[in-house]
Amino acid sequence: MRPSGRPRQADIARLAGVSQPTVSLILGGTAAALGIAEETQRKVMEAAERLGYMPDPIATRLAAGQNNLLGLYTFTSTFPTEMSHAYYPFLVGIEEETAAQGYDLLMFIASSVTGERPHAQVLNRVRLADGCLFLGRHLPVPEMGRLLATDLPVVYIGRHDEFGDRLPYIGADYVSAGAAVVRHLAGLGHERILYVREADEAITSIDREAGFRGGMDECGLAAVVVRTDGTDLTPDRLRAWRDQGVTAVVTEATDTDAAHRALLAAAERAGLRFPDDLSLATLGDPRDRPKGLTGFAVPRREMGAAAVRLLTKLIAGDRTVPRHQLMTCELEPGETAAPPR
Amino acid sequence: MRPSGRPRQADIARLAGVSQPTVSLILGGTAAALGIAEETQRKVMEAAERLGYMPDPIATRLAAGQNNLLGLYTFTSTFPTEMSHAYYPFLVGIEEETAAQGYDLLMFIASSVTGERPHAQVLNRVRLADGCLFLGRHLPVPEMGRLLATDLPVVYIGRHDEFGDRLPYIGADYVSAGAAVVRHLAGLGHERILYVREADEAITSIDREAGFRGGMDECGLAAVVVRTDGTDLTPDRLRAWRDQGVTAVVTEATDTDAAHRALLAAAERAGLRFPDDLSLATLGDPRDRPKGLTGFAVPRREMGAAAVRLLTKLIAGDRTVPRHQLMTCELEPGETAAPPR
């Protein structure tokens, strides 16, 4: 008994009095069918029509050797988090471009795996696809190392230089964007600008700080950087900064936004308002946060699309594409930054 | 040369010094591997581990008819729309439950190829997965009909009775929820309540209206329903309603929210405020809209999860599960509805 009740090429072949490969050539082939008699083609087409034939995509792909699946794996416990909607634009870009390239998206999910190395198993399944995208602030180095040892094409969304040239990525140019924010503030007249960052040593944090420092240098200002875990930002401390002549504060944007939130809370309790008492900017995307914040726009959708394009080129065997790409972020002036009083 | 660089069962077999079927039995088999010597199993497992073997889902499905992939197909030109974020909670629920059930998610994307029947191609690819979820307000009847003619298990998220029992779905109980909103308004003291809906004849629209009418009936009030395309809601008309004694307006929530927006715009121009001059509620989820709106909460995440559970049961061959399920929506009282002045 045939597992599927649907007609196969063999059925058509029988009905049309030809062989299965002939049917395959005529139905599937575009140019290959050129050498086949019109009459035969007609018979086969008719038979196919009559039986309501639809090629089985599974069999097609098994025979064709590729499955046209792009994997997507998100580190950092996927979607149900609060900041998750920030990933959404990436998804949109990935989706659009995946479709445009003729692939389907295979999403791998980490959450169910509660082993000690939660990513180990999934990183193995990932090889189901023809290639895989990765997304997430923190990169699990050992697992990724093993994956890179295989020949599976991979693209990371986010800058990660731990593996040098071996790990292709599409990143955002936080350094330039951070400097632009500083220039914006300096242009407004600020001279004492404070950068509040978290203790986290993710590469994006390092880049942001570098951008801040670079921008300050460029403007001939002295960079002051404060690290916080969020709990030590007291209203008193804010007032002290202000008394020392600080007119603008720049916060780091992270997935938890701990420092940023703590600062807002402290300011509120200190009775300080933005931008009246202090200007505020963030080295991140204001669209994730309450309106009006000054920052820069991370082109997430475009990054997603670019990642897909890079990945498909790698899958196609293109060895000449630049494996690292940093996309520029536009400055987003908001109302929280104004000239100092 | 082998098309795929990935290791196959044959490679494991060679490495472990056994035959390919033995590998298949050990790796794939649950009970079937019982009759195989421990020593052999160990060797095979080790070899598989060493090679980083992952079964090819395509081949698996071709041979066995299942690959642990759940498809997800979204009608209604997928994500980049404005209301798209409303789909996000569904995705979250789907993802969590998919992982919990041990599946991966295969997202099918309506190809940007704008043929005359954009869904025709994708609905064929859908058969890659063991089963498929569908999401979207408007169901393409002919394509779905053809899909239902195959034996692929399918679950629709959203109520659709066009195919009777043949199309399983997880829906939201708009009828009950609509009635609850009306009861809420009536409880506040409103007696003349107007329902503004769009011309759209989607089943969800029909249900909402039924809910409204049912609620009004229940409260002994006369239901008045107005249809609009959004352009004919003038400030004058609003004032006229108010002069006729209407104290509350209920709008229909749709993916475009045309009627709802038009009403808000007209009210603004008429200088009418909610709830001071008029109470306002929507037969939809206020979380999609500006804060404070009275409506009901559609349990999207739970619906997504329920859909996955239903689908996996169908895949497992369970013929006893209820194929249609309506989930209740909690009333969400907001500040736009208050007792009439």
Place this chain on the structure above:
DNA sequence: CTGTCGACCTAATGCGGATTAGGGAGATGT
């Protein structure tokens, strides 16, 4: 010492279609 029974594994085959090498039949040339 032979027959029987398990225990373990493999040969063979199928799933549905793509691809390639090659063969039969008719036409053409000499």
Place this chain on the structure above:
DNA sequence: ACATCTCCCTAATCCGCATTAGGTCGACAG
């Protein structure tokens, strides 16, 4: 009449895995 050449189509295989029907070998009973 025989070699050659085309034109069309088919036989054979493969893709990677699952499944079933044996087959082999040692142990143990008779």
